[in-house]
Amino acid sequence: MGEDLFGNTDDQPPDPGIGGSLGGAVTPDAPLAVRMRPRTLDEIVGQRHLLGPGSPLRRLAEGRTAMSVFLWGPPGVGKTTIASVVSQATNRRFVELSAVTAGVKDVRRELDTARRELAHGRPTVLFVDEVHRFSRAQQDVLLPAVENRLVTLIAATTENPSFSVISPLLSRSLLLTLRPLDDEDIGRLIDRALTDSRGLHTPQGGDYSLDEQARADLIRLAGGDARRALSYLEEAGAGASSAGGARIGADQVARAVDRAAVRYDRQGDQHYDVISAFIKSVRGSDVDAALHYLARMIEAGEDARFIARRLIVLASEDIGMAAPSVLQTAVAAAQAVQLIGMPEARINLAQATIAAATAPKSNAVITAIDRAIADVRAGKGTTVPVALRDAHYAAAAGLGHGVGYRYAHDWPHHVAPQQYLPDDLAEVRYYEPSENGNEAGVRERLELIRQLLAQDDQSS
Secondary structure: OOEOOOOOEOOOOOOOOEOOOOOOOOOOOOOHHHHOOOOOHHHOOOOHHHOOOOOHHHHHHOOOOOOOEEEEOOOOOOHHHHHHHHHHHOOOEEEEEEOOOOOHHHHHHHHHHHHHHHHOOOOEEEEEEOHHHOOHHHHHHHHHHHHOOOEEEEEEEOOOHHHHOOHHHHHOOEEEEOOOOOHHHHHHHHHHHHHOOOOOEOOOOOEOEEOHHHHHHHHHHHOOOHHHHHHHHHHHHHHHHHOOOOEEOHHHHHHHOOOOOOOOOOOOHHHHHHHHHHHHHHHOOOHHHHHHHHHHHHHOOOOHHHHHHHHHHHHHHHHHHHOOHHHHHHHHHHHHHHHHOOOOHHHHHHHHHHHHHHOOOOOHHHHHHHHHHHHHHOOOOOOOOHHHOOOOOHHHHHHOOOOOOOOHHHOHHHOOOOOOOOHHHOOOOOOOOOOOOOHHHHHHHHHHHHHHHOOOOOOO
């Protein structure tokens, strides 16, 4: 009996896996992105940083290593493709599980089978797609199998494994980060799909022609996602065929792509990346970038209350006294979100974003409070000066509380020269205003106040 490249004998069909996307024969009617899936590592477009000679991926595909790997990257950059290449390039048994459909029992059953097969000299490669959807219990089941190399695990995820994968499992595996494809990569994929025998052809078997503008539009709309580019191309080709032609123009692409999908996941890593870019753009005073990321969050359906809360924090953290009115604007935007909701509140969020991005910046407020908290946590700050202690209860006078206190409004400028800080912190300065915006005036006034506070004149 013959043995195929998965190590299966003729009378022993391959394991289908649970809800997998790699199982089954690829037919001419399969989606273009499936038909064009690379068969070897050399056919993979992009990810050049992972595919060099002697790289872990090459050793894995060539069957020269038994390491387990996590493939982390956005959709459409080759995670499933890499698993597919490994499945075809080794003589090991290949099993695919989808974390969306597989339960703990499915995982245990596959591991039990892998243990039996290993006893007969047949190692197993286990591919888990969307591993971030596995519960902790499911990941715990995988842990001993990975630790003892019962299986070679290839796990794909679009979310940062640091947040979605238990640390014991991650520490026993190699984490490989896949990058979005660049425009050149996407262009190569499109060109290959139009010329490859597995690619896109007219119903009569002829070739399509692709206008330069249509090609540029496909590359732009793909957003670094190979699957999206090929899906759009396939739909545009179908549109051209239905019109009786073989030329794919910008009009066909526009009709195929009614609306570009927003690259954002409210529950995943993109959520953190986009809000981080939004905050940093506002902090950096790039109003156009800030509005772009705001638009991405709005279009993706992000909770408007979350955006408003971040603006309120930013108004004090990155602007503070340099433009104190921005805090009022951010709070007003948050109130508008509550009162009128979306989509109208997008205007209020945009106004607050513009006000924050164009305002003078200062981090003196957060720096001041964090310095003060650091001193408190370090145990600094002795007893409260006697003059400042509560003198309203009966025994306070006998303890000297309030003796020597100077009432600020009885002094020039309403500033009484006296020590307010505990003795061990008497010389500390937490708040150091910048020279930006309104804070420049605050700085000038504060210098005068500190001079008055330090005066030795005891007269009133």
